[in-house]
Amino acid sequence: MTFGEQPAYLRVAGxxxxxxxxxxxxxxxxxxxxxxxxEEYGVSDTVALEARKVLMAEGLVExxxxxxxxxxxxxxxxxxxxxxxxxxxxxxxxxxxQADGEARGTWESNSAQAEASVAVAExxxxxxxxxxxxxxxxxxxxxxxxxxxTSWEPLAVTGRTPVMLPEEGPLGGMGVVxxxxxIDVVVDNVTEEVGARPGLAEELLALGxxxxxxxxxxxxxxxxxxxxxxxxxxxxxxxxxxxxYHLPVK
Amino acid sequence: MTFGEQPAYLRVAGxxxxxxxxxxxxxxxxxxxxxxxxEEYGVSDTVALEARKVLMAEGLVExxxxxxxxxxxxxxxxxxxxxxxxxxxxxxxxxxxQADGEARGTWESNSAQAEASVAVAExxxxxxxxxxxxxxxxxxxxxxxxxxxTSWEPLAVTGRTPVMLPEEGPLGGMGVVxxxxxIDVVVDNVTEEVGARPGLAEELLALGxxxxxxxxxxxxxxxxxxxxxxxxxxxxxxxxxxxxYHLPVK
DNA sequence: TCGAATTTGTGCGTATGTATC
DNA sequence: GGATACATACGCACAAATTCG
Numbered sequence: 401m402t403f404g405e406q407p408a409y410l411r412v413a414g415x416x417x418x419x420x421x422x423x424x425x426x427x428x429x430x431x432x433x434x435x436x437x438x439e440e441y442g443v444s445d446t447v448a449l450e451a452r453k454v455l456m457a458e459g460l461v462e463x464x465x466x467x468x469x470x471x472x473x474x475x476x477x478x479x480x481x482x483x484x485x486x487x488x489x490x491x492x493x494x495x496x497x498q499a500d501g502e503a504r505g506t507w508e509s510n511s512a513q514a515e516a517s518v519a520v521a522e523x524x525x526x527x528x529x530x531x532x533x534x535x536x537x538x539x540x541x542x543x544x545x546x547x548x549x550t551s552w553e554p555l556a557v558t559g560r561t562p563v564m565l566p567e568e569g570p571l572g573g574m575g576v577v578x579x580x581x582x583i584d585v586v587v588d589n590v591t592e593e594v595g596a597r598p599g600l601a602e603e604l605l606a607l608g609x610x611x612x613x614x615x616x617x618x619x620x621x622x623x624x625x626x627x628x629x630x631x632x633x634x635x636x637x638x639x640x641x642x643x644x645y646h647l648p649v650k
Numbered sequence: 651m652t653f654g655e656q657p658a659y660l661r662v663a664g665x666x667x668x669x670x671x672x673x674x675x676x677x678x679x680x681x682x683x684x685x686x687x688x689e690e691y692g693v694s695d696t697v698a699l700e701a702r703k704v705l706m707a708e709g710l711v712e713x714x715x716x717x718x719x720x721x722x723x724x725x726x727x728x729x730x731x732x733x734x735x736x737x738x739x740x741x742x743x744x745x746x747x748q749a750d751g752e753a754r755g756t757w758e759s760n761s762a763q764a765e766a767s768v769a770v771a772e773x774x775x776x777x778x779x780x781x782x783x784x785x786x787x788x789x790x791x792x793x794x795x796x797x798x799x800t801s802w803e804p805l806a807v808t809g810r811t812p813v814m815l816p817e818e819g820p821l822g823g824m825g826v827v828x829x830x831x832x833i834d835v836v837v838d839n840v841t842e843e844v845g846a847r848p849g850l851a852e853e854l855l856a857l858g859x860x861x862x863x864x865x866x867x868x869x870x871x872x873x874x875x876x877x878x879x880x881x882x883x884x885x886x887x888x889x890x891x892x893x894x895y896h897l898p899v900k
Numbered sequence: 901t902c903g904a905a906t907t908t909g910t911g912c913g914t915a916t917g918t919a920t921c
Numbered sequence: 922g923g924a925t926a927c928a929t930a931c932g933c934a935c936a937a938a939t940t941c942g
Contacts, residue, residue: 407928407929407930408929408930409929409930410851413851414851414852417850433906433907433908434907434908435906435907443930443931444930444931444932445931445932445933446929446930446931446932447929447930447931449908449909450929450930452908453861454851454861457707457848457861457862458848458849458850458851458861458862459847459848463907463908463909464907464908464938464939465907465908465909465937465938465939466906466907466908466909466937466938466939466940467906467907467908467938467939467940468906468907468908468939469907469908477845479843482895577899587899588898588899589896589897589898589899590896590897590899591894591895591896591897592894592895592897593729593892593893593894593895594844594866594892594893594894594895595727595866595888595891595892595893596846596864596865596866596888597864597888597889598864614846614847614848614864615846616844616845616846616866619892622899638845638846638847639847641845642843642844642845642869643843643844643845644841644842644843644844645732645841645842645843645844645895645897646839646840646841646842647839647840647841647842647895647897648838648839649827649837649838649839649840649872657909657910657911658910658911659910659911683925683926683927684926684927685925685926693911693912694911694912694913695912695913695914696910696911696912696913697910697911697912699927699928700910700911702927713926713927713928714919714920714926714927715918715919715920715926715927715928716918716919716920716921716925716926716927716928717919717920717921717925717926717927718920718925718926718927719926719927
């Protein structure tokens with residue numbers, strides 16, 4: 401019966417969650433079965449089931465039919481540094497950022513011309529249907545896929561120049577700022593809009609995740625004198641990485 | 651009984667979902683009630699309930715007790731600006747950022763002294779068990795909860811000063827940088843680490859979500875001369891907001 | 901190899917509390 | 922107040938997967 405404050409299934413879920421986060425139920429161990437939960441907490445089958453479902457929705461545990469409900473492993477997310485700003489070397493709080501900030505690993509890409517969709521056109525401040533160069537990237541770090549990226553550049557900017565294809569020529573793979581500089585486009589600003597959502601099936605396939613995993617999505621746009629010259633969607637598995645920004649104050 | 655392929659509740663949920671996305675059940679309309687679903691699809695009460703729960707977990711509908719289950723509007727995620735950097739006024743690409751960057755709405759908070767956990771101690775570069783001032787915030791924008799925040803400040807920094815309690819005194823609610831300036835602590839750097847995960851049940855209760863919804867989590871730390879003076883966890887519902895960073899290049 | 905026990909996942913019927921209309 | 926509808930809760934049943942003797 402409802403006697404106290406919150407629903408019984410949340411109380412049970414909360415207690416189990418506490419045991420998981422404080423380590424008394426470490427990864428790979430089995431939760432008490434539904435029957436055991438029923439006994440231990442003095443609740444019904446439905447409440448025990450609902451409590452497990454809460455923890456499953458939170459990604460803390462996974463149910464294996466016929467076997468049990470197991471505590472998931474939660475790797476410490478690594479950092480991906482996103483800021484051009486660098487602190488004075490030797491400043492103690494930033495050791496790790498320096499350590500893992502520049503290890504970029506390997507990547508693959510392929511480019512194709514395309515027409516700007518409505519969404520891309522809006523981000524690049526061009527008209528839908530205008531020609532753009534669309535490039536897809538897969539970034540790997542120590543063999544593990546860590547990041548997907550799709551970028552769009554208006555052909556009005558790079559068309560008929562040596563840097564039209566981001567990964568070809570002497571400046572291949574050099575980054576947007578350097579490539580644009582080569583054609584006298586001075587990139588001076590970048591915006592990154594960070595969001596998150598459940599990963600799509602194809603994304604999780606590429607990233608090595610399982611359905612239901614969360615991804616962080618960054619919509620990045622480079623500007624030159626207030627005009628967008630490149631925009632990209634960056635997709636990162638949220639269980640393995642965090643995105644670090646380092647900003648000066650004022 | 652299960653005769654075909656997938657569970658009954660998924661079949662019902664799938665049919666209702668189709669009607670929602672193709673527009674035959676537009677936003678703000680009411681779903682068939684549990685009883686009606688039971689009749690129309692020839693299923694039990696439990697199946698009808700479970701089907702509604704699936705749609706609620708996907709954020710497509712919201713249940714209002716005593717009234718009905720309503721199709722949600724799917725808002726374009728709004729921006730929350732996180733950068734101190736401001737572009738020269740009038741620069742066209744940044745109109746919206748200027749427009750909604752500073753509308754902070756209302757908030758509530760309460761503070762209590764506590765001992766630093768291992769995780770907090772690491773972030774503040776102090777010892778676990780050291781005294782900290784812990785403050786919880788709930789931010790609202792037009793009545794809707796948009797953000798939860800929990801901050802920790804070492805009492806070694808603010809103890810026995812007028813700004814020990816973030817929300818009291820003449821500088822209450824003024825922000826970390828201003829408050830610290832009042833006690834001659836010059837905040838010069840901030841790091842923000844953005845991650846994402848399924849929201850916890852309590853968080854989603856406060857944010858008006860449903861178990862399984864994704865939240866963006868920002869771990870923010872302010873530094874003064876390389877020393878951490880405040881750290882906070884900011885929790886934002888990912889379906890309604892994005893976090894915008896605006897960075898100078900170079 | 902077989903079978904029994906366990907466990908999850910799904911499904912059913914019902915009852916009660918409570919919010920809304 | 923009454924009717925409606927959602928939210929929580931109880932107890933039960935069965936299929937499928939797994940485990941283990």
